[in-house]
Structures are given as structure tokens and as C-alpha cells.
Amino acid sequence: MKTNNITLKDFVTIEGSDIMEKARKFSQTYIPQLKDAGLWDLWMVTEDCIDGGHIKLTGNYGENYLRATTFVSNDYLGYSKDSRVVDSGIAALKKFGAGACAAPVIGGYLKPQQELERTIATFLHCEDALVFSSGFGANAGALLALLHKNDIAIVDMFAHASVFEGLYNTNTKITKHNDPEYLDKYLSTIKNKYDTKLVIVDGVYSQDGDIAPLPELVEVCHRHGAYLLVDDAHGIGVWGKSGRGTIEYFDLLGKVDFITGTLSKSMGTIGGFFAGPQNVINYLRLYARTSIFSAAPTPQVMGSALCSLKLINQEPEKRGIVRQNYRYLNTKLKELGFDTGNTVSQIIPIKIGNDLKTKTVVRKLLEKGIYTCGITYPGVKLNDARIRLGILATHTKSDLDHLLVSLQEIDSKIHIRK
Numbered sequence: 001m002k003t004n005n006i007t008l009k010d011f012v013t014i015e016g017s018d019i020m021e022k023a024r025k026f027s028q029t030y031i032p033q034l035k036d037a038g039l040w041d042l043w044m045v046t047e048d049c050i051d052g053g054h055i056k057l058t059g060n061y062g063e064n065y066l067r068a069t070t071f072v073s074n075d076y077l078g079y080s081k082d083s084r085v086v087d088s089g090i091a092a093l094k095k096f097g098a099g100a101c102a103a104p105v106i107g108g109y110l111k112p113q114q115e116l117e118r119t120i121a122t123f124l125h126c127e128d129a130l131v132f133s134s135g136f137g138a139n140a141g142a143l144l145a146l147l148h149k150n151d152i153a154i155v156d157m158f159a160h161a162s163v164f165e166g167l168y169n170t171n172t173k174i175t176k177h178n179d180p181e182y183l184d185k186y187l188s189t190i191k192n193k194y195d196t197k198l199v200i201v202d203g204v205y206s207q208d209g210d211i212a213p214l215p216e217l218v219e220v221c222h223r224h225g226a227y228l229l230v231d232d233a234h235g236i237g238v239w240g241k242s243g244r245g246t247i248e249y250f251d252l253l254g255k256v257d258f259i260t261g262t263l264s265k266s267m268g269t270i271g272g273f274f275a276g277p278q279n280v281i282n283y284l285r286l287y288a289r290t291s292i293f294s295a296a297p298t299p300q301v302m303g304s305a306l307c308s309l310k311l312i313n314q315e316p317e318k319r320g321i322v323r324q325n326y327r328y329l330n331t332k333l334k335e336l337g338f339d340t341g342n343t344v345s346q347i348i349p350i351k352i353g354n355d356l357k358t359k360t361v362v363r364k365l366l367e368k369g370i371y372t373c374g375i376t377y378p379g380v381k382l383n384d385a386r387i388r389l390g391i392l393a394t395h396t397k398s399d400l401d402h403l404l405v406s407l408q409e410i411d412s413k414i415h416i417r418k
Contacts, residue, residue, distance in 0.1 A: 006030050007355055009377050037356060044371070051081050053394035057371065068371040069399045071389040076238050076346055077318040078394040079308045080268030089269070092303025100296035105285065108295060112302035119309055120261075120273050124236075124244060125253040128281035132290055133297050135233055135262030135272030136162040141290025142260070142274040143200075144169055145283070151196035154186065156212070158205050160231055180216035187224035197225065203232035203246035204239065207380055207388065209343030211235070214250045221257075229258040236312075237266020238322050238346055243312040263301065267308035271297045318393045322346050326391040329400045336408065337417040349375070349386040350407070352416050358385035361410055368406045 011026045048056040053073070057066045079085045092112050102108030113131055120129040132138040143166025147153055152171040155163060156178070164172075171194065176182045183199065190197065199221050201212040214230065221228040232245040240248030243266070247256050258280070263271035274284060286292065311318075326346045333340050339351040352358045358374040365372050365387075376385040389403075411417050 005354075005356060006033055007377050007382060009382060033356075034359070037360065044366075049081055051078065051394050053078070053392045053396075053399060055371065066366070066369065068366065068369045069395070069402065070371040071391070071403070072371055072373040073392060074234070074265040074390050075268050075394075076266045076322055076390070076392055077268070077308075077312070077315075078392060079266070079304075079311060082268070082308075082311070084311065085268055085304045085307045088307035089300035089304035092299040096299035098300075099298050102296065103292055103294055104296045105292045110296065110299055110302070112299050112306065113296055116302045116306050116309075117273070119306060121275055123309055123313075124247070124259050124275050126259060126275040127278040129273050129275035130281050130284050130288065130291065131263075131297060131302070132272045132274070132288075133294050134270065134290075135260070135264060136165070137290035137294065138260050138262075138272030138274050139163050139231060140166040141288040142284055143167060144289060145287035146280070147196065147198060150194060151198065152190065152194045154183065154197065154199045154226070156201045158208065159200055159202055160206060160233070163200055163231065178210065178213055180213055180220050183217065184220045184224070187220065187226055191224070196227065198227045198229055200229045200231070203230050203235035204345045204347065206234055206347065207375060207386070208341050208349055209345040209347035210341070211239075211246055211249075211344060214246060214252055214256070218252055218255055227257040229260065230256050231260045233260070233262040233265055233272075234345070234347060236261050237308075238319055242316070243319055263297075263305045263308075266312065267305045269301045269304045269308070271301050271305065321393040322391060325393070325395050325397075325400060328397070329389070329391060329403070332400075332404055333407075336404065338407065339418045346391040348389040348391060350389065350416070351384070351386040353383050353385055355385045357414065357416070358387065360414060361387060361416055364410045364414070365403075365406055368402075368409075370403055370406055 006029055011022060014022050014025060044057045046055050047058050053069060055068055055070050057068055096110050100108035100110055117129045117131050121127060132141060139162035147170035152173060153167050154173045154175055157174050158177050175186065201217060204211050218228060230247060232247060235245035237243050239246045244253060247253055258276040260274050263269045326348060330340055330343060330348050340348050341351055343349060352361060355376040358376060362372050362374040372387050374385060375388045
């Protein structure tokens with residue numbers, strides 16, 4: 001094994017090493033590399049959340065407090081700290097207890113879950129929805145239940161990892177990113193080959209911040225008799241006139257077969273959902289293993305999420321602030337020569353390439369009171385590392401300007417611009 005600039009990919013498989021030996025090599029090589037570069041303590045502990053955009057941190061081993069502006073959060077509308085959302089969760093907690101303590105199918109199906117599922121379905125113009133304990137579990141569990149050896153999943157190459165985790169039972173075709181013409185040609189080659197053809201895309205892509213060309217994808221899928229699933233985890237709450245996501249933004253509510261999403265971003269809690277036709281949801285209630293073999297989400301989570309959904313409807317100004325913030329920041333970053341790729345959303349990557357350089361920039365920003373996340377392999381391809389910024393309604397213009405000035409100062413010493 002090479003001993004300089006080691007990456008996480010080097011430890012996926014080490015021939016001749018069992019799990020204990022592999023873990024030992026990881027601890028004796030990769031971690032010292034981070035320590036030597038002064039980067040090991042980037043695993044910070046959040047001690048206090050001042051609001052959605054500002055937190056108090058300590059190092060992993062109890063170093064001094066640091067007040068920081070956070071760009072690592074997906075709490076786009078600031079609802080995780082909103083007193084109304086918190087109070088709604090507390091009310092559910094007091095009424096139903098700290099947990100369901102059973103899977104939904106064997107007695108853990110609480111009234112708040114039923115209400116949340118019905119509210120999500122209505123919100124997204126779907127017949128029904130099923131709530132899971134995580135967004136990862138929603139995608140992985142539903143796809144494992146729905147797709148088998150006579151089916152095929154046609155998946156955008158940049159779809160979320162949770163999607164790929166659900167495709168072990170079926171045939172899979174990875175397609176070019178955001179390329180309806182390629183999809184059209186491929187579907188033409190498998191016209192009568194599979195029972196189910198399911199095209200899977202993200203609404204807003206979680207690492208590059210670009211969005212799927214949904215109108216073209218819907219047209220192609222309908223023409224070829226394929227179904228379309230849109231994971232709109234990062235779209236719901238921010239995109240669309242009333243916050244119903246990229247599907248609403250393109251005026252396609254009711255025209256997409258399946259919608260998955262999360263409660264952990266704009267809704268400020270934790271969990272996920274799968275929305276679609278009632279017959280499919282009925283099927284998933286008894287076949288999705290991440291639901292039937294997992295305890296139901298906690299009452300607090302569902303009570304808070306219900307409140308957040310109502311606020312998304314009632315407070316369009318929050319979406320307006322997010323859009324204003326990300327447009328301002330992305331425009332300035334591009335003017336200054338930083339590579340933000342093709343983003344058009346509240347997810348802004350600053351592409352750097354090298355893993356260690358990316359982690360070094362994260363450390364330098366933290367020293368300036370700015371908490372960011374360096375995305376490296378396996379979150380992205382090797383040599384495609386970047387700082388990933390999540391832009392929130394709770395960020396002020398002063399926060400954004402401080403980030404811009406800090407990046408320029410760091411770039412003068414560590415070249416990170418194009």
C-alpha cells in the first residue's frame with residue numbers, strides 16, 4: 001500500500017487482510033496522515049446551537065469552545081431551532097412518550113405518524129405516503145421491496161448512495177448525468193425486456209447543487225412506459241412556489257410516479273418518506289424491511305415535522321431568503337474565480353480536487369470561525385474533492401461576506417481558485 005496521500009479508497013479492500021487487520025492498517029496509516037497535517041480533529045462536537053446558522057463547537061477531545069457560522073447544515077429554513085417546531089415536538093413527546101418502541105406493523109404505528117403520512121401525501125399531490133426512520137432507509141427499503149430480477153432501475157450516475165443501496169435485488173443501468181437524450185436511446189433498447197422499468201433521479205443533486213431536467217425526463221419515461229422516481233430531499237421546502245420542491249417548480253405535481261424525501265433538511269428533524277399511489281404504499285407497509293424491521297420514528301420527530309410542513313406553506317419568505325443568499329454567494333464566488341461547477345441551488349460546491357488540500361482549507365476556515373465540510377471520496381470521485389456549502393435562511397449577508405473574504409485570504413496562501 002502506498003504511504004503518501006492515502007485516501008479512504010485504499011481501505012475498501014486489502015487483499016489478504018481480514019476486518020481486524022484492515023482496521024489496524026487504517027488506524028496506523030490514514031489517521032496518522034491526518035494528524036501529521038493537523039487535520040484529525042476536524043470531527044468537531046456541536047455543544048450548542050445558537051440558531052440554524054450559528055453554533056458553538058469543541059474539538060473531538062474537548063478543546064476550547066469556538067463560536068462558528070455553520071455551512072454544513074441542511075436546515076435550510078431554520079426550523080430545527082424554531083420554537084414552534086420544537087414545542088410541537090415536545091407536545092407529541094409528552095403525549096406519546098419518548099419512542100414508539102415497536103415497528104409500525106406490530107403496534108408502533110402512532111397517531112402522529114398517520115397524520116404526517118396523510119399530510120405529506122396531500123402536500124405532494126400523491127395518494128399516500130409511508131414515513132421511515134431515515135431518508136436513507138426510505139430509499140433503500142422501498143427499492144429493495146419493489147424491484148427484483150425481472151425489473152430494472154435506470155439510475156442517474158449522481159443519485160444518492162441510499163438509492164444504490166436498494167438495488168441489490170434487481171438489474172441496474174447507470175446513466176449519464178441529466179441526459180434525457182441518452183435515457184431515451186437506452187429505453188428504446190429495452191422496450192419489451194423487463195416487467196418494471198424505473199428511472200431514478202434526484203431533484204436537487206446533493207454534491208453539485210444542479211437540478212434534474214424533470215419535464216424532459218417525464219416525457220421520455222411516459223413515452224417508453226417507464227416509471228419515474230424523484231428523490232427530492234434537497235428540493236422540498238426550498239424549491240417551488242409553495243415549497244413542494246422541484247416537481248412543483250416544473251409544474252409537474254401529480255405527473256411523477258414516486259417521490260421520496262427526508263424530514264432532516266427543510267423540516268429540521270430526522271426521517272424519510274416514500275410517496276405515491278396508495279396500492280404501492282400498501283405493498284411497502286408489509287414489504288419494506290427498513291420499516292417492518294425497524295422501530296417507528298419517535299413522536300417528537302413526527303410532531304415537529306408536521307409543524308414544519310405547515311410553516312413551509314405559511315412562510316414563503318423563508319424560501320425567498322434562501323434563494324437570495326445562494327444567488328448572492330454563488331455570483332460572488334464565480335466573480336472571484338472559484339469553481340462552483342453547475343450549481344443553481346442552495347448547495348454550492350467549491351471544487352478543489354485534492355483530498356488533503358480540501359481538508360486543509362476546512363481547517364483554515366474553522367480557524368476563522370467558519371464551519372464547513374470537505375467532501376472527499378467516497379462522497380465524490382477521487383480527485384473531485386470540494387468544500388460543500390449549505391446556504392440557509394438564517395445566514396446573514398455579513399456571514400456570507402465573511403466567508404468570501406476568508407476564502408480569498410486562504411487562497412493567497414493555498415491556491416484553490418481555478
